[in-house]
Amino acid sequence: MDTEARVYEVKGRRFVLSVFGAQWLDDLVTLHGQIFTQGPTRQQLAIKYDASAQGRQPIATIAHEQGRPVAFHGALPYPVLIDGERHWIGHSCDYITSTDCRRLGLHSQLAALSFELMQAQQMIGAFAMFSEVSEGASVKMGWQQDGVLQRFHIPTGARRWGHRLWRMPGARVMYRHRVMQVLGPYLSERKVFRNSLVNDGVAVDYGPDFMSWKTYGDNHVLSIGGAQLWVRIAGRVAVGASYALGPDNIEEVVETLVDIGRRCGVSEVMFQLSAQTHLTPLLSRFASAKDSYRVSLIDFTDDIDVSGIKFNYSDFDTF
Structure with missing residues (x-):
């Protein structure tokens, strides 16, 4: 698929959506620091989002507004065994949005881009763990509950x-x-x-x-x-x-x-x-x-x- 940055415009604001890579690591650290008082270190984030460690391409995404990091959708490649055969599935995990950029659809836009990246790598689906509070909003994005x-x-x-x-x-x-x-x-x-x-x-x-x-x-x-x-x-x-x-x-x-x-x-x-x-x-x-947590899945095949x-x-x- 085309991995070039995409533009998302809403309410007179212009956001650039990109596939996350090592060049955005400092921006992710900055974004984490804005939202969380304690969190993973820069080194931990570098290891966590290094998809090449498992021979895969990145499936996480990040959004900028005028060069400022404002939102991130974390996603990680996971190997799964089905009837003895190895396949790949995406773990949709971190959801971070700056306080001044919420309710603008950035989460949905970044998640959709991540799902495209997963499908381009022939992943069979995606999974996420939602709390009882966050599960309701997940339905709008196509997630289907699959157990607790x-x-x-x-x-x-x-x-x-x-x-x-x-x-x-x-x-x-x-x-x-x-x-x-x-x-x-x-x-x-x-x-x-x-x-x-x-x-x-x-x-x-x-x-x-x-x-x-x-x-x-x-x-x-x-x-x-x-x-x-x-x-x-x-x-x-x-x-x-x-x-x-x-x-x-x-x-x-x-x-x-x-x-x-x-x-x-x-x-x-x-x-x-x-x-x-x-x-x-x-x-x-x-x-x-x-x-x-509620286990939710999206099928790609x-x-x-x-x-x-x-x-x-x-x-x-x-x-």
């Missing part, structure tokens, strides 16, 4: 001193050092991580390129009781995904994760994944399921059905 994620919160009994340290930029380096000391005996190779949700249907393929790229969020692969756990510790022990977790080792795994959380000063261990998977009854032993895809918390762009 479930969260399982398992308390550790610890005071939240780790959460406070994580939120203090000056103390974060020291806290990371503490976390690595605690995780040391359990750290495992992360070249490939087998996604157990593949057994429940369509799921993201955690191959070498994906695992190498998905390092911008302080996450680690652990080996506990014969199971592999992909975790991130930032205010909680968030389990992004698991492999070989079953009835025989679930007790040991959860007890160890709770101990890790206690020693890292966080109050809970959290699992979050699609409902009605083989893991749901196992996790229900330790905590009640709570409804979380009639040949492959992406409905029913199963997601882990590690599939979030923020993991």
Whole structure:
């Protein structure tokens, strides 16, 4: 497709829409700083939006007004396994608009351009995670709900001193050092991580390129009781995904994760994944399921059905 910048005019204002690339990284950092008090670093954003790390072209988009960055639509390429075959799907994630440019249709325009980029790369569809509040607006853009994620919160009994340290930029380096000391005996190779949700249907393929790229969020692969756990510790022990977790080792795994959380000063261990998977009854032993984000999909092809895809918390762009 034509990747030249496009002009969008509305209410007497003129915006230039572009495919996001490394040349716009500083503009994205500026835009993030205008909207969020805390957020990813420049280096983390550079890694996150480097589509070439997985051999793909960019699918994120950015808007400028008179050279000023005013809106951004983040989108990331994800490999998925369907009946043993590898395909690509776009993860529509960041939605950022300057306060003086809202309600002008920029979000829809940038998203539409991202969808065109995905289709030009033969992606089979797109997925997004919406809250109950934001889900209503998503329908106007063609999103179709395809299930609700479930969260399982398992308390550790610890005071939240780790959460406070994580939120203090000056103390974060020291806290990371503490976390690595605690995780040391359990750290495992992360070249490939087998996604157990593949057994429940369509799921993201955690191959070498994906695992190498998905390092911008302080996450680690652990080996506990014969199971592999992909975790991130930032205010909680968030389990992004698991492999070989079953009835025989679930007790040991959860007890160890709770101990890790206690020693890292966080109050809970959290699992979050699609409902009605083989893991749901196992996790229900330790905590009640709570409804979380709404999974929404857009199909780009009639040949492959992406409905029913199963997601882990590690599939979030923020993991």
